[in-house]
Amino acid sequence: KDDGGGGGGGSSSGGGDxxxxxxxxxxxxxxxxxxxxxxTDNGGGAKCGEGTAHTELWGDVVEAxxxxxxxxxxxxxxxxxxxxxxxxxxxxxxxQCWLKHTDDPTAPVTHAAGAGVPWTxxxxxxxxxxxxxxxxxxxxxxxxxxxxxxxxxxxxGPFYINLVTPEGPIKIKLRPDWHVDSVRYVGRVAAERACxxxxxxxxxxxxxxxxxxxxxxxxxxxKKTQPGPxxxxxxxxxxxxxxxxxxxxxxxxxxxATHFGHDHTVWGTVADAPSxxxxxRIVALPSHTPxxxxxxxxxKDAMYFDIEEAQGVMPI
Numbered sequence: 634k635d636d637g638g639g640g641g642g643g644s645s646s647g648g649g650d651x652x653x654x655x656x657x658x659x660x661x662x663x664x665x666x667x668x669x670x671x672x673t674d675n676g677g678g679a680k681c682g683e684g685t686a687h688t689e690l691w692g693d694v695v696e697a698x699x700x701x702x703x704x705x706x707x708x709x710x711x712x713x714x715x716x717x718x719x720x721x722x723x724x725x726x727x728x729q730c731w732l733k734h735t736d737d738p739t740a741p742v743t744h745a746a747g748a749g750v751p752w753t754x755x756x757x758x759x760x761x762x763x764x765x766x767x768x769x770x771x772x773x774x775x776x777x778x779x780x781x782x783x784x785x786x787x788x789x790g791p792f793y794i795n796l797v798t799p800e801g802p803i804k805i806k807l808r809p810d811w812h813v814d815s816v817r818y819v820g821r822v823a824a825e826r827a828c829x830x831x832x833x834x835x836x837x838x839x840x841x842x843x844x845x846x847x848x849x850x851x852x853x854x855x856k857k858t859q860p861g862p863x864x865x866x867x868x869x870x871x872x873x874x875x876x877x878x879x880x881x882x883x884x885x886x887x888x889x890a891t892h893f894g895h896d897h898t899v900w901g902t903v904a905d906a907p908s909x910x911x912x913x914r915i916v917a918l919p920s921h922t923p924x925x926x927x928x929x930x931x932x933k934d935a936m937y938f939d940i941e942e943a944q945g946v947m948p949i
Contacts, residue, residue: 681709684723684755691742692720692733702730705753712757716830717850719760724751736761736853765853792816793904793943794823798834798936801911804904804943805870811862815878815900818855819847823940827852834936836929837916841885847940848879855879860895868909871897883912 684705695717702708708723708730720733720741735741738756745752792809795802809816822828827849836844848854858877865871865884873880875896883903884890903909919933 681706681713681757682755684709684721684753686753687746687748687750688743688754689722689745689750689752690720690733690735690754690756691744692722692735694731695734696732698727698729698731700728702728705755708732709755709757712755713759717760719757720754721757722752722754724753726751734760734850736765760850762849762851762853792820794819795941795943796832797939797941798911798915799938800915800936802908802943803911804908805901806904807901808899812857812859812898812900814857814859815855815872815898818852818878819900819940820942822847822849822852823942825852826939826941828938828940830937832938832940834915834932834938836882836931837918837920838885838930839916840887842882843885843912843916844873844880844882845936845938846880858898861893861897861899862895863899864895865890865893865897865899868903868912869899870901870903871899873897885912885916 696711696715702711702723703725705721705723705725708721711730712718712721712732715732717734718732719738720735722731722733723729735756738758738761741754741756792807794805794807796805807816807819822832828847829850831848831850832846834843834845836842838844855872855878858872858875861871866889867884867886870881870883872878873882875898877898903912915932915936918936920930921933922928922930
């Protein structure tokens, strides 16, 4: 049993559950995709254009089709009004409108194009990070060498954040000495209050983990991984599935996670006993196993949270 890495949505507009299946496909940038880019008024209101016919643009699904959207203009309007949406894909037949997100809407990517493609697509220049290449340290004062380890990577500190849940705050101590790039990402999301309506807890495995996502629509995701500096112990936090985030998990086992080895990028730890007790209370909330007995267990209702910088507290 491992952390699973579950919870991410798919990218293809497809029909039904195809949007949630993984696969290898051909994805290319095109002039048609560029033509689908729609300007904004720089005041937060996106202006909808006509989009590009016979084109399906790539993106992570924000909201699946419901078969009730008659026109491309209406689909674009839905995207403009939906947090995280900056790509829309519409088909007149069946009234399908898929709302998607891409990290860089200024350079949209085409999934399919041609006379036989029933989709019309467009892009709105909103809900993205216009400065993804800039060091998050500028916003968080977290410094360090991403190639260094131990104290050499730590810079000044310590650093603390709160996950502000409906059940109360979970205080987390960030560990740039474990992985500075991950800490820069999390720190910037906290400094800019950039969770919006995207960060949430969704998976609960009593005695094992609490899992969620720190996905932000306005801060470019961390792209780097690093083998954990140690075997994970109770209360420590890493990226799920051995990836670079934004899905994360809090390990809750009573014994060190020797079965994980050093497979996960670990970047923080629950900072105090009340926060750890709160995590355990969330794990005990109503949950279910949609895939049947022995499969991943999920909260019946995903728990959305905000994130903020916090004052230092004594670590456990």
